[in-house]
């Protein structure tokens with residue numbers, strides 16, 4: 001019989017971390033790694049599955065908040081460190097953990113990054129946001145004109161002081177972006193294992209600091225220099241453009257790699273849009289609507305007309321019901337449904353990255369008026385620049 005417990009002390013947290021790392025085929029945390037990992041264990045957020053006295057499965061959440069379409073920010077649980085001991089898999093351990101986690105979450109929405117695409121749909125998570133992995137030919141990347149503001153390089157001590165607050169101010173500009181927790185920053189600033197050779201520059205405009213980028217450059221055996229953009233946030237178009245001018249005018253950089261939203265207009269900054277090459281598009285945000293009525297009401301809708309959506313949620317049946325969605329908002333109704341959708345696929349369409357019409361074509365949902373629903377849910381492509 002699997003018993004789910006909330007862990008409370010450091011020895012248990014370390015055993016939890018070791019079990020998760022082993023499930024991912026990584027070794028246990030070194031003392032150095034553990035010192036920067038411990039702050040990410042927040043009281044009341046760490047669950048483990050036990051068989052008798054043996055820990056056999058793990059999960060935890062980080063407390064955060066998330067931007068929804070229209071710009072509102074809602075409490076959000078970042079779900080992570082899901083793992084089952086290899087000698088206990090396929091016996092329902094993670095199912096028990098997920099059920100307990102979902103039914104005790106206080107946040108109306110949870111997201112995660114999935115190691116495999118077949119695991120989380122059954123727990124109500126849908127693939128809600130994809131990201132483009134770009135490579136830029138820095139030698140040919142010409143942005144005409146002069147910068148509008150000022151870019152200054154900051155040392156590591158200054159970055160540690162400035163970035164958390166600056167990210168809160170400028171990093172939540174798109175649906176899907178999430179606020180960061182102290183344990184996230186502790187790992188990002190860990191100089192021994194993470195922050196080695198990372199350079200940060202901060203942009204300021206007429207109203208003060210309004211953007212930053214952190215990057216790392218390495219040299220290959222042929223003496224070519226490759227930049228990886230580690231973290232990038234901006235509050236306005238001038239900050240975004242100026243930081244790209246800075247990055248593409250740096251000496252000794254041949255290529256730049258960066259993650260960007262599907263609709264990021266980056267290519268249009270350059271005289272030659274082909275300097276931006278999409279290397280890959282991959283899934284990023286798996287979204288679980290924990291409180292469907294609250295999350296449908298939290299976002300705004302575009303377009304005209306209305307549609308009644310019937311939601312089915314096996315794990316959280318309080319979400320079952322019909323909701324009328326229009327540009328005026330969303331509310332529970334007792335009216336015939338146009339579309340019937342399971343909660344994982346409602347998560348997939350929530351940001352507009354997946355279309356109702358596409359799900360219908362794939363025979364994943366039933367009903368009518370899919371185009372009306374798609375125009376209501378349409379919006380800027382989501383992005384989550386905070387890996388967890």
Ligand SMILES: CC(=O)SCCNC(=O)CCNC(=O)[C@H](O)C(C)(C)COP(=O)(O)OP(=O)(O)OC[C@H]1O[C@@H](n2cnc3c(N)ncnc32)[C@H](O)[C@@H]1OP(=O)(O)O
Nearest residue numbers: 023080081082083084089090091092093094095112115118
């Ligand atoms: C957010 C993150 O942390 S992502 C990291 C996730 N962790 C990993 O990938 C580490 C390696 N894998 C593991 O630790 C485990 O195999 C887990 C967590 C993926 C699954 O745990 P288990 O306890 O084996 O899952 P459980 O027995 O509850 O399975 C539930 C269902 O999911 C299915 N399932 C579980 N894992 C997988 C998988 N990797 N691929 C396909 N189906 C799967 C099971 O077959 C079962 O299906 P059923 O209900 O139709 O019988």
